Amino acid sequence: MREVAVISTGLTAFGAFPERSIRDLGAEAGRECLDACDAPPEAVDGFYLGCFAGPAFTGQNHLAPWVAAAIGLNGVPATRFEAACASSGAAFAHAWAAVAGGLQDLALVVGVEQMTTQTTARTTEILASAGEVDSEVAAGANFPALFALIARRHMHELGTTREHLAAVAVKNHANGALNPKAHLRKPITLEKALAGRPVCDPLTLYDCSLISDGAAALLLAPVEQAARWTDRPVRVLGVGQASDRLALADKADITTFPAVRRAAQKAYAMAGVGPRDIDFAEVHDCFTIAELIALEDLGFFQRGQAGPASLAGKTALTGELPINPSGGLKSKGHPVGATGAAQIVEVVRQLRGACGQRQLEEASIGLTQNLGGSGASAVVGVFGK
Amino acid sequence: MREVAVISTGLTAFGAFPERSIRDLGAEAGRECLDACDAPPEAVDGFYLGCFAGPAFTGQNHLAPWVAAAIGLNGVPATRFEAACASSGAAFAHAWAAVAGGLQDLALVVGVEQMTTQTTARTTEILASAGEVDSEVAAGANFPALFALIARRHMHELGTTREHLAAVAVKNHANGALNPKAHLRKPITLEKALAGRPVCDPLTLYDCSLISDGAAALLLAPVEQAARWTDRPVRVLGVGQASDRLALADKADITTFPAVRRAAQKAYAMAGVGPRDIDFAEVHDCFTIAELIALEDLGFFQRGQAGPASLAGKTALTGELPINPSGGLKSKGHPVGATGAAQIVEVVRQLRGACGQRQLEEASIGLTQNLGGSGASAVVGVFGK
Numbered sequence: 001m002r003e004v005a006v007i008s009t010g011l012t013a014f015g016a017f018p019e020r021s022i023r024d025l026g027a028e029a030g031r032e033c034l035d036a037c038d039a040p041p042e043a044v045d046g047f048y049l050g051c052f053a054g055p056a057f058t059g060q061n062h063l064a065p066w067v068a069a070a071i072g073l074n075g076v077p078a079t080r081f082e083a084a085c086a087s088s089g090a091a092f093a094h095a096w097a098a099v100a101g102g103l104q105d106l107a108l109v110v111g112v113e114q115m116t117t118q119t120t121a122r123t124t125e126i127l128a129s130a131g132e133v134d135s136e137v138a139a140g141a142n143f144p145a146l147f148a149l150i151a152r153r154h155m156h157e158l159g160t161t162r163e164h165l166a167a168v169a170v171k172n173h174a175n176g177a178l179n180p181k182a183h184l185r186k187p188i189t190l191e192k193a194l195a196g197r198p199v200c201d202p203l204t205l206y207d208c209s210l211i212s213d214g215a216a217a218l219l220l221a222p223v224e225q226a227a228r229w230t231d232r233p234v235r236v237l238g239v240g241q242a243s244d245r246l247a248l249a250d251k252a253d254i255t256t257f258p259a260v261r262r263a264a265q266k267a268y269a270m271a272g273v274g275p276r277d278i279d280f281a282e283v284h285d286c287f288t289i290a291e292l293i294a295l296e297d298l299g300f301f302q303r304g305q306a307g308p309a310s311l312a313g314k315t316a317l318t319g320e321l322p323i324n325p326s327g328g329l330k331s332k333g334h335p336v337g338a339t340g341a342a343q344i345v346e347v348v349r350q351l352r353g354a355c356g357q358r359q360l361e362e363a364s365i366g367l368t369q370n371l372g373g374s375g376a377s378a379v380v381g382v383f384g385k
Numbered sequence: 386m387r388e389v390a391v392i393s394t395g396l397t398a399f400g401a402f403p404e405r406s407i408r409d410l411g412a413e414a415g416r417e418c419l420d421a422c423d424a425p426p427e428a429v430d431g432f433y434l435g436c437f438a439g440p441a442f443t444g445q446n447h448l449a450p451w452v453a454a455a456i457g458l459n460g461v462p463a464t465r466f467e468a469a470c471a472s473s474g475a476a477f478a479h480a481w482a483a484v485a486g487g488l489q490d491l492a493l494v495v496g497v498e499q500m501t502t503q504t505t506a507r508t509t510e511i512l513a514s515a516g517e518v519d520s521e522v523a524a525g526a527n528f529p530a531l532f533a534l535i536a537r538r539h540m541h542e543l544g545t546t547r548e549h550l551a552a553v554a555v556k557n558h559a560n561g562a563l564n565p566k567a568h569l570r571k572p573i574t575l576e577k578a579l580a581g582r583p584v585c586d587p588l589t590l591y592d593c594s595l596i597s598d599g600a601a602a603l604l605l606a607p608v609e610q611a612a613r614w615t616d617r618p619v620r621v622l623g624v625g626q627a628s629d630r631l632a633l634a635d636k637a638d639i640t641t642f643p644a645v646r647r648a649a650q651k652a653y654a655m656a657g658v659g660p661r662d663i664d665f666a667e668v669h670d671c672f673t674i675a676e677l678i679a680l681e682d683l684g685f686f687q688r689g690q691a692g693p694a695s696l697a698g699k700t701a702l703t704g705e706l707p708i709n710p711s712g713g714l715k716s717k718g719h720p721v722g723a724t725g726a727a728q729i730v731e732v733v734r735q736l737r738g739a740c741g742q743r744q745l746e747e748a749s750i751g752l753t754q755n756l757g758g759s760g761a762s763a764v765v766g767v768f769g770k
């Protein structure tokens with residue numbers, strides 16, 4: 001197995017761009033990624049597109065060759081990967097496998113979603129199809145409802161409070177305000193977060209991530225060939241992907257995501273590190289409660305301790321374990337198919353010291369955690385210089 | 386790179402099963418595949434689901450973990466692969482890469498589609514989204530229309546006739562009549578095929594494949610470990626995947642599919658064989674013209690010669706190069722996400738001598754060709770004993 005490096009990245013602004021297209025957004029990120037390391041499109045061996053629900057949002061299916069041609073790739077294998085909100089995490093994991101296994105030397109990953117083409121009601125309905133339609137959707141449960149159940153149970157069993165949840169939102173808004181690519185660049189106070197308009201009790205507006213358009217790109221190569229393209233390769237130290245049952249009702253415990261635990265275990269084992277070796281992480285805060293559970297499932301905090309730690313500032317940009325320096329899904333935005341790749345873009349750029357105002361002081365090993373649905377898909381990556 | 390074998394297969398009946406579900410169909414094929422070689426679900430390392438438009442046909446997205454859990458897989462990486470009608474060809478290619486690259490020892494591929502849940506008009510609309518929506522669909526071009534353009538041009542430039550097209554339908558109906566899993570088991574005459582109800586001139590009803598439900602499964606392992614599971618492994622000699630522009634208007638020549646030529650070139654080179662070494666093939670006859678173009682792009686016949694060869698019986702079950710012994714998409718049926726995997730199931734079963742009435746006498750090396758859209762995706766595989 002070859003060691004793999006991320007040798008280049010690309011990222012569009014995240015925001016509301018209903019007049020653009022998946023092709024346009026994906027091609028912008030893909031071309032930026034190739035141009036940044038002077039890689040000609042003809043050198044790319046394979047194209048990995050992460051996109052959750054492009055056909056439902058835009059009417060266009062068969063997206064991978066469409067975006068590949070717009071980037072100028074010439075006839076390479078082009079496939080769309082779908083694992084709900086972990087779609088580009090899955091695309092990355094399979095691209096990594098092709099390079100690690102010696103089958104490809106230059107693999108281009110693009111994650112993209114365009115969500116503002118539809119009404120909020122229709123968007124919520126499209127997103128709900130990542131849950132079990134026959135049981136959950138039929139019972140009226142969309143994602144705010146599912147994560148509200150999860151939050152309520154976490155509060156009941158583990159003592160998490162509304163303040164703990166709000167602290168995640170405040171921190172991510174503060175970080176996102178320093179990110180020029182973020183959808184929302186607006187710091188908020190704890191009071192404001194607590195007084196947010198109710199969405200699904202106990203979650204308010206400030207506990208929910210954004211409906212965004214955007215794309216992110218990554219170029220992977222074997223470490224031994226990285227110097228040909230860049231003097232700042234970032235090593236992929238570990239990768240883990242795992243799955244679980246779709247419906248919350250089929251899970252033994254909804255306050256933890258076994259797929260995240262499994263994926264993390266694999267990624268840590270491959271990297272030869274543990275939670276204490278991680279300097280910072282980008283985690284999947286589709287809802288504030290999801291960030292707290294991620295921090296516990298990844299082994300950063302004991303169960304029930306992620307909330308108090310967040311309220312105490314331990315996960316802030318200047319805390320002992322900065323989480324979501326990009327602003328996370330809450331403030332940077334959550335174009336679902338782009339999110340997994342965008343998390344890796346942030347980690348790579350932090351490791352390269354290229355994050356401007358939000359640059360972390362200590363950034364040697366970073367982690368990404370990408371979640372699909374209410375925990376049925378998960379991808380974890382560990383990255384180092 | 387490790388040599389890879391298909392060690393087991395699974396296949397549901399193809400037909401109209403609107404009361405079933407993607408999970409139900411996919412799990413039936415997946416479980417049959419594991420049971421046939423006594424592989425416990427816990428031994429599987431990765432799950433590769435090919436499905437084109439499950440969310441549009443059924444409302445359920447995030448399909449891979451849903452089907453994986455129903456098969457009894459326990460938390461393995463589970464991803465859906467989409468490349469239009471080549472979705473399970475793409476899933477197979479990525480599963481092959483994971484095993485060949487040494488990353489996984491047992492990879493389960495399932496291809497599935499359920500299409501009869503919708504009206505024919507809505508189904509045609511869903512399928513049309515594999516073409517370029519902004520240009521082709523906006524101009525009213527669905528797939529029968531696109532392939533009618535292709536057929537007309539092939540007739541104009543290369544002398545193909547209505548009889549040549551009809552001969553493909555007659556042959557595939559004859560083969561399908563011998564396949565207990567086929568959707569349509571009804572031999573037709575050349576006269577009947579020629580007198581078919583017009584769909585989009587020059588294509589009649591008998592030039593078009595079927596709208597079907599069904600699933601197919603494949604289990605892959607390194608050749609060196611195959612004996613643990615089966616005494617009849619089938620070797621994957623070569624695999625090629627390629628892409629092209631989405632819209633016909635962006636192609637230089639619509640009578641040939643460069644993605645198929647590229648994919649075949651890769652697969653032949655890896656296998657160390659050429660078109661003359663292939664004993665039989667399953668090709669993507671979504672329309673009769675697509676089978677003729679496939680036979681030319683794969684190098685079996687010179688351009689313009691596939692039609693006369695088909696009319697002369699060369700591609701019949703008893704001909705010199707049997708094509709689509711299963712009955713093909715025309716008669717076996719075309720649940721689009723299942724098709725690529727189902728083609729491989731047929732080739733594996735022919736190589737194992739397990740095809741009953743339609744068993745070929747000479748079956749040492751078989752080929753599969755899976756097409757997405759009007760040629761923007763293609764996967765070719767070469768298999769041997």
